[in-house]
Each structure stands twice: as C-alpha cells, then as structure tokens.
Amino acid sequence: MSTFQGRLPTFELTCRAERVLEEWQNITDRAAKVYDSLAKDTQPAYFELVYMLCLMQTNLHKLYMACESLT
Numbered sequence: 001m002s003t004f005q006g007r008l009p010t011f012e013l014t015c016r017a018e019r020v021l022e023e024w025q026n027i028t029d030r031a032a033k034v035y036d037s038l039a040k041d042t043q044p045a046y047f048e049l050v051y052m053l054c055l056m057q058t059n060l061h062k063l064y065m066a067c068e069s070l071t
Helices: 011-037 043-070
Strands: none
Touching: 011 043
C-alpha cells in the first residue's frame, strides 16, 4: 500500500468507504428481514436494540460518502 506523508491516497480511502457502506447496507438488509419475520409484539424491542442501529450506521456512512464527494 502506497502512502503519502503517512496518509492513504484519496482513491484508497474512497474504495474502503464504499466497501464499508456496502457491508453496512448488507447488514441492514439482513436485519430488515429478521425484523419483518418477528412477531408484532417483539418488533419494537428488536427495532430499538438492533435494526435502528444498523439503519443509523448505514445512514452515517452514506453521509461520509456524500461529504467526501464534496471535497
């Protein structure tokens, strides 16, 4: 891996960010399937403890990618 003054080149950072976003999107999709398969009385707890966190991480990484594209 080439570095420039101890920092990764932008291309490598972008590729990593895209991979991380894809992974979070995959996890969120899987969490959605579990959420949909749960009984209605257990969905709120699963949403708060698991699904919402996955959604937030996916959204956060989308925000990171958007900010990166502005610079």
